[in-house]
Amino acid sequence: MGTLGFWRLAQADPEWVAAVDPDGTEHRAGDLLARANRLVHALRGLGLKAGDGICGLVPNGSDGLVLYLAALQAGWYYTPINWHLTGPEIGYIVADSEARAFFVHERYAEEGMRGAAESGIPAERVFTFGRVEGAVDGAGEGARSVAELTEGQPDTAPADRTAGATMHYTSGTTGKPKGVRRPLSGLDPDEAAGLMTFLLTLFGITPGKENVHLVTSPNYHTAVTQFGGTALQMGHTLVYMDKWDAEETLRLCERYRVTNSHMVxxxxxxLLALPADVRSKYDLSSLRWMIHAAAPCPVPVKWAMLEWWGDCIYEYYAATEGGGTIATPEGWRSHPGTVGTAWPISELLIVDENLEPVPTGTPGTIYMKMLGVRFEYKGDPAKTAANRLRDHFTVGDIGYLDEDGYLFLCDRKADMIISGGTNIYPAEIENELMVHPKIADVAVFGIPDEEWGEQIKAVVEPAAGVVPSPELADELIESLRGRLSRMKWPKSVDFIAEMPREPNGKLLKRKLRDPYWKGHERAI
Structure with missing residues (x-):
């Protein structure tokens, strides 16, 4: 398989361009290695030791990558923070993670410094990338630049290197977010890097500097960090996007000969909505492993992408907590709509309301486990226990296994609509509506109904140039004729300018649903 591990690769070939920032700035592996080494020496000088944590509020690019590489060779937990959060939300994560150092990019200085003040972290442990003009309620006073922190520190590898880990925080849709914390392995960082590559090898991804990984989503998401970080450990160049754009994605794929990426x-x-002449003018022949996850993909959309890009599109289902499935192009073609079969080191269990296994083809709550992986929600043993069934865990998704062991998702348990005693899965309706050419995005959920308990509501983001109207609402509902039973048709359609989604593609359905449930007992 060749040499694995960024640190070994960087020492062997310091001129290798390991990362490209969104503005096109190229970073050599030797320079990134030196920056990470200096940071480890500096923070150890402040007393950080293995098992401690650091937080970063930084955009996609080399600055966050240096934090990640430093933590992974110093035995620290690195928590990248969602830069869309407010000061108090940021402060909660910095405090809850028990961060011994907090890094804030100038782009997010206002909320970042508010977060620092909220968290109670000492000002001398707050460090900035770029210029942070002025102080926010005094919170910026005492913070130092990263350049000042690392000035004069040696470029050499730190002693007593030991593998660190990322500790991502769950999205917190049902309360405060929780850090998913795994025990540190105690391994040499380069050996740990080799183990990290197991996930990517499931997709057939190979090591080597001929490969390029396109980072399309914010690095504070688990999968983005995991896939990008592991690609780097395999010798792939990381090309970062700042804000996702369909044509820019195609341009970057052609410009850098991208071989793999993680998408939604x-x-x-x-991408499919781009004009035909735009879609056809870029050379995409380098694409080999374009992986997607995070949300259901409508079957017609997946067919269209396979027709355009060929059999380079892989899908998986997984969670921050561990375990999952993979659908190869061949597996999906023979089982359209599936999210695949269990990883070789993972196991699936589908259970009913009584936590008993259900027959093949019967929907139930999906539980998973992954060989040798244990985790806890930091500071919340009750949540850790509640999501476990023996040594399996669940994130609350509903699905079923077919006779060949392929998993099909129905929906999140929390999103299921119960109308007249019948269970209705919004994802099924969303997938059918999503293929309509006048729809850019859609969300379906239940709203209060005195007679039926819940009725089906669709909220639609119209495609560019499409004007919302009652006639359009009728047209969209009527388009379901012959494709879905009438009991699954939305009773009404509302329109929205832009759907509230996280940058990783996950729909923030509570933001849409909660106003309809205000004052009703069944609000969830």
Missing amino acids: PTHFKR
């Missing part, structure tokens, strides 16, 4: 179905929908 929303990206596919918007």
Whole structure:
């Protein structure tokens, strides 16, 4: 398989361009290695030791990558923070993670410094990338630049290197977010890097500097960090996007001869919406492993992408907590709509309301486990226990296994609509509506109904140039004729200018649903 591990690769070939920032700035591996080494020496000088944590509020690019590389060779937990959060939300994560150092990019200085003040972290442990003009309520006073922190520190590898880990925080849709914390392995960082590559090898991804990984989504998401970080450990160049754009994605794929990436179905929908002449003018022959996840992909959208890009599109289902499935292009073609079969080191269990296994083809709550992987929600043993069934865990998704062991998702348990005693899965309706050419994005959920308990509501983001109207609402509902039973048709359609989605593609359905449930007992 060749040499694995960024540190070994960088020492062997310091001139290798390991990362490209969104503005096109190229970073040599030797320079990134030196920056990471200096940071480890500096923070150890402040007393950080293995098992401690650091947080970063930084955009996609080399600055966050240096934090990640430093933590992974110093035995620290690195928590990248969602830069869309407010000061108090940021402060909660910095405090809850028990961060011994907090790094804030100038772009997010205002909320970042508010977060620092909220968290109670000492000002001398707050460090900035770029210029942070002035102080926010005094919170910026005492913060130092990263350049000042690392000035005069040696470029040499630190002693007593030991593998660190990322500790991502769950999205917190049902309360405060929780850090998913795994025990540190105690391994040499280069050996740990080799183990990290197991996930990517499931997709057939190979090591080597001929490969290029396109980072399309924010690095504070688990999968983005995992896939990008592991690609780097395999010798792939990372090309970072700042804000996702459909044509820019195609341009970067051609410019850098991208071989692999991690995407979401929303990206596919918007790529397919590009004019035919735009879609055809870029050379995409380098693409080999274009992986997607995070949200259901409508079957017609997936077929269209396979027709355009060929059999380089892989899908998986997984969670921050561990375990999952993979659908190869061949597996998906023979089982359209599947999210695949269990990883070789993973196991699936589908259970009913009584936590008993269900028959093949019967929907139930999906539980998973992954060989040798244990985790806890930091500071919340009750949540850790509640999501476990023996040594399996769940994130609350509903699905079923077919006779060949392929998993099909129905929906999140929390999103399921119960109308007249019948269970209705919004994802099924969303997938059918999403293929309509006048729809850019859609969300379906239940709203209060005195007679039926819940009725089906669709909220639609119209495609560019499409004007919302009652006639359009009728047209969209009527388009379901012959494709879905009438009991699954939305009773009404509302229109929205832009759907509230996280940058990783996950729909923030609570933001849409909660106003309809205000004052009703069944609000969830």
